[in-house]
Amino acid sequence: MTKKIIAIVPAAGIGQRAQTGFSGPENAVLPKQYRLIRGEPMLRLAVQALLADSRVDQVRVAVAPEDAWAAQALAGLPRTVWRPCGGPSRAQTVTAALQDAALRVDDWVLVHDAARPGLPAKALARLIDACLAGGQGGLLAQRVADTVKRGSRRDNAAGGDVVQATVVRDALWLAQTPQMFPAGLLLQALLAADAARAPITDEASAMELAGYQPMLIEGAAQNFKVTWPDDFDLMEKWL
Ligand SMILES: Nc1ccn([C@@H]2O[C@H](COP(=O)(O)OP(=O)(O)OP(=O)(O)O)[C@@H](O)[C@H]2O)c(=O)n1
Numbered sequence: 001m002t003k004k005i006i007a008i009v010p011a012a013g014i015g016q017r018a019q020t021g022f023s024g025p026e027n028a029v030l031p032k033q034y035r036l037i038r039g040e041p042m043l044r045l046a047v048q049a050l051l052a053d054s055r056v057d058q059v060r061v062a063v064a065p066e067d068a069w070a071a072q073a074l075a076g077l078p079r080t081v082w083r084p085c086g087g088p089s090r091a092q093t094v095t096a097a098l099q100d101a102a103l104r105v106d107d108w109v110l111v112h113d114a115a116r117p118g119l120p121a122k123a124l125a126r127l128i129d130a131c132l133a134g135g136q137g138g139l140l141a142q143r144v145a146d147t148v149k150r151g152s153r154r155d156n157a158a159g160g161d162v163v164q165a166t167v168v169r170d171a172l173w174l175a176q177t178p179q180m181f182p183a184g185l186l187l188q189a190l191l192a193a194d195a196a197r198a199p200i201t202d203e204a205s206a207m208e209l210a211g212y213q214p215m216l217i218e219g220a221a222q223n224f225k226v227t228w229p230d231d232f233d234l235m236e237k238w239l
């Protein structure tokens, strides 16, 4: 039987660092994934970026249980469903979405942040091609371009950190999404990481903890994560 490729979009965060300060229905603070970029909710753009590859069978968006915006933001998109299964952390949201999807163990899962609407079709295709060809999971990532400093918490004269060391950056990459893994292995790895109370910020770290070595596939600058207030304008320019 052909293995499906199912995308999961965790979209249950609040976007605290983005400080949108915008209000939606009932004056709730509008989470950053619903803020408009180029006139469209950021979440919708992120889902459309995944739908651009016809090999993606379905996109499953995981929103917060009290979410009031998903239906409108995702209206009319093909191959897309959403579920109110978001949890208190990104990893818990992804775990709940995987359990809700009840996939076959060897179906492929592509997890992509709602906060990365700039995903180029070519980068997505690179990741899918590499994982299918290698039969191995992987993630989009970018090599670190700048010189890297480790700071110490000791205050400098201006009240900030001071340099403790310059870090060798040759082998350093910045993790992006999508991150693509077999559904069964990913669910097992996330559950094991949760049981071990390991701090997990992406799917690859759960897989690493379980002993796997995910492939690093070249990502893209425009696939950056909208995190800080200025990022909205920057993303609008890219798009
Ligand atoms: N409990 C959570 C926390 C985050 N996310 C999702 O994980 C993705 C990446 O997280 P991030 O950019 O850190 O989003 P937020 O957690 O919303 O941002 P912040 O940490 O600034 O609050 C986002 O699509 C976000 O909605 C989620 O589904 N469930």
Ligand SMILES: C[C@](O)(CO)[C@H](O)COP(=O)(O)O
Pocket: 090, 113, 174, 175, 176, 177, 201, 202, 203, 225
């Ligand atoms: C998954 C991720 O986008 C990879 O860079 C990132 O780890 C999300 O975590 P954050 O700590 O919420 O930025």
